[in-house]
Amino acid sequence: MRRYFCLDNILIDMRCLQDASYKDRGVGKLALNLVKSVGHLGKRCRTIGIIDPNMPALENRFSSLVDEIRLNSYIGDLQGSMAFVELSPMTHDPLFVGRIINDVRVLTASIVYDFIPLYEPDRYLPDGIHRIDYQTQLIWLSRYDHFFPISQHTSDELSRILNVPHDRITKTAAPVEAAFERRNGVKPKADRIYVLACGGAEPRKNIECAIKAHARSTALQDSKVELWVSGNYPASWQATFRDLYVASGGHTELLHFIGFVSLEKLSAIYRNAVCAIVAARMEGFSIPIVEAMAANVPVIASRIPAHRELIDRDALMFDPQDDEAAGALLEKLVYNGWYRHEVVREQSTGWSRFRAEKIASEFWAQIAFLLTKRDASARPNILKGARPRVAFMTPLPPDPSGVADYSAATLKELGKRVHVDVFTDSPLDAKPEGVSSVFPISELPFLNNEYDRLISVVGNSHFHTAIVKNLLIYGGACIEHDNRLLHFYTYQLGHGRACEVASRELGRPVDAAEIDQWLSDEASLDATFLGELASVSSPLVLHSPVTAELVRRRFGKPVVDLPFSIYRIPQVDRGDLAKKTEARSRLGIKHGEFAIVTLGYIHPNKSIVECIQALALLLERGVRARLYCVGDWAMDREVLKKVCDDLGVSGFVQFTGAYVTEETYRDYLLAADAGIQLRTHLLGGLSGALLDCIAAGIPSVANADLVRAMAAPKFIKPVEDHPKPESLADALQQIAGAGQRQGDYEEERQLYCQEHSFANYTDRLCAELGLEISVSD
Template structure:
């Protein structure tokens, strides 16, 4: 049984100590198998003794592998947060239904627009459940009047553990368990107490918090004791010393005090309403708004107290925690199997063309293969919204995350609604820059200033935070390199998943002579190409220094094939200073696919360097591998791609002499690449990748 339970009612102090919270907690204690609990990170944390009852806590309703969903509080706030589970056809959904009192008394409980909107929204969501679990037969009857015939099981409510084994003491008082809700109606009992000479001789204890004006009104009716809200231990003592327990409510879904009294060996009488008729024989009921009738019934019960205790002694036994939970969990049906041959439905949210980014290109290649295995809907640009996240028709939702503002809406929706996340970057400081200092402070457990953030931006190697903490809530969180998997486990305690980076392109044999003719590069000259944005983090100063060391030994041209960045003029000045300005070309602008392939075909070697912390992926380096182009690359880039031997590794801290030596080896004695290239392309094909991705999305 793969069970998900909404635990937000246990975070809310307004529910936790009430019957709803206690019912939820009793079911949680008896749940079969591991439970995933849904919480709201914006609410107070779940108490430790409660969180210990679940295997995992999720800040959203995107939970891979969910088969059963139980909502113990379907009329709580923000039911829309559960939309994904409630619209998922493969998840069996059950809701505990307590009563429809607010619907039946809207003047009292739904007097303002906000309350009405919340309640009727929750009422609409209730139609999404496969089975309803009313706590009493009267609640089920009203449910059917409102919703028609629906699968439904009456469960009752478990008595609290503290009510058992109460040792009787000398009776002292009449007891009622009340509160400030107007339907609790303690005024009728106070009036009956005041009108009866027999009852007036006994103290009347009314527990529960009461507003000062209501407490004053009760004291004006009769001499009452008002201890307020009391502890469980104090409640045991009050029950032990009670002549009788009276429950005069005008409306209830169930009524725990009625059964608590029976379990404690105390006579129990109650108002003649549907919920009480389902619990007590009619001889122990009294009419509403008739204090004289209540007094008469209570006097009669007190006169034959022992006989009443005996008559009521077995009424409570079906409401043990174990018996109630057994009814609830027996009502949950197994998840229907996916029809044979049916493809799962996947939503993928990602930048796509015309965005000129590596992630957009990668997602396009991935979607082409994933679409062969699943019914795939891709949402990009203005189509990115909350709807795919909240739509349970999707068996999985995949958010593609990168370190740029292009991913902002995808990232925010993933955090709010939950999803699987495929993170292309080992750090997200660029995406989260407006909140970078606060996020880094939380991650590192110390104050991080804006000045420190600026220093990290200027020198990636100094960055101490990864900014992946929020994204760690994704289920699953997927990376293309193992460093981030280990980092997320170490810092955030989350078991992220590794998926090896796939080939985006196929490279048939290419004509080097034709490519060079098209680009105007003589065949005699050695051509080294570095692909990607021309930025400081690409080790460009070290690459230029290496080129200077090779000057005079090898006729070489170094081309940085990609779009210029702000530091390009500084790089040109350095090239002039090193005396190699005529041997280097900075920036070609954005390369259309055909021109990109020409540069790969024309090159004698690739050069892909990266400065900073580990965990980087280079799609350009993988294209060099796929094209069979011998290359020199930073060790981290090469290892993260499991690069074959014709990719020479150099230190992640660029050393011009090491780079020059590696380039000279590659250029003067080019290695054979074809056999290794074919093996690599087969193992890293996008078709293999798509199948492995689908397995991660649908565990």
């Protein structure tokens, strides 16, 4: 086999092979032939099949033909020369692959079958929505670099309708399967004599003409010559055609519908037919004509442009509405053996140009030739010598979200390195620092190849619904903040979707009752709900090494693990005792009191009851402790008040009952002697509050999973993941007894802050995304 120009990446839209309506028809045959033969481009070429996860699963017989399957058309991570082949441009949503079509690095090529909807708009484009959709598809089709129409007729229409110049057109065709080819000219003796009428369950196939032509022939009826109809017609259609056949004079026992049969059986049906008839009113190409020729079966056809290209003799053609002329031709072929032999001889060689190997070889040779004329190895903006451009999809303040705060801090540093456009639905008062432009969330950045990278920021709340929707369709890089998306999937996408995603992740059925159990007690949670994001993201960026390892193990997908950076807390100088005293005074914290703070939502998954029980133990041991719960309620406050009353510690626990101002929050960080931050949902969960404690230099207690996820310094004391009050009390008492000052671990704190700074974070993020950066002030 001849080898041509070596291509680095060949991208193939394989959605038509997912679609049952197309995969076993002419569209699927041509598509499969080209995919199977991509080796013509050389061994270095990596083949990537693009599929839609919302369509039926791609069968293994198709997916095994490519090196990689992608669930979207994001290619920002690919390097080297690229070509994209659209196997069926007018069949599915063009926006799904729109970014590739607009990418100047990629040679884009499309098969073109026909423009039949324009010829029968009342049937195929019955309303405004269908007409707009079809016009949209035509607009996207016009943007391809090169076209491969399947016939000269389609080529002519392509030039006429879209004004495509001839130098951007190379004619191809649908391939004939080798199974149809008869190796010798001897026709096997058949027990039954029949005419094969080639159709399909579409009105334009015009099978009525063949049915009436056969039924009205007295000679064919008297000789008991049967009519076999190919095409998978539903029962209701068959009944209608039988009525038509009988009404036209036919004997019902002579009419047979083949239905769906294997390739081997279909090719045998062709070979044993006395002749074939193809009566379609419109076609882009007619594979049944070629199949009949390959099988040495004489074929007559309707007089339409696509058929004229295949049948040279006009005497073998008829008007699609003239069943009388079609019947006369059938009688001549059935009863005149010499004439039949002559037609077979005439038609015995022309079909060979449609052999699968020949079509595929010529197609890939043309792709290779076109590639030799291109130089698109660099990304658009790097090629221009410009700063990389990034589209950043995220919520931002004033939305009350830790993710929003984190993104705002990221953008301050990222904007020093690259050009950043933010896409957000947050009600901004002003343009965020580091941002060039602000736009509402939409599909626009996913279709605009001016961006070198797309970054979607995802968290476990409703602020991310539109972001996730676009990410799952179009792909791109994803910064995922949470170790689980239980609440997002359940409340934003519904119980059904949550059950489906969790079942796939765990490899067992998960029902709505189990979802509700996880919601009521996240300590029992088994699923991360990160599988879909891992499948579509290029790459998936996580901030917890524990969660990252879990995702790698469960989903087998590569993950980028970046350190969770210090994003929100204003600088506090806990070494200044005067400032600490002033803060304690403002908060009403007494001199000599051991002040313990826990920050954020007051929620059962933070072991708040155990914290109160640990406080009671400290008081029993003589430690003058007091617990300050700084945050809004996320549980029944009366439950905790009763716990405090029962333990006799109501005077030693203070609930702010709501979020506090930034100034008050800073005071708590200055005033605290110890912190306590717990997360019982595990799976590598993170805590912005613990990050604040570390940055402020507050010796704190945290559960082991959280300590590992945060890579916490040594002044954070670990306890069990489902901590006992005794363990919490012991750890807090050690902190109280040590009497440590910030200077005792200042070097460790500063090192952690440096490693977890946003300057370091954004440098690593840009490196992982392949962005060439230069830092500016």
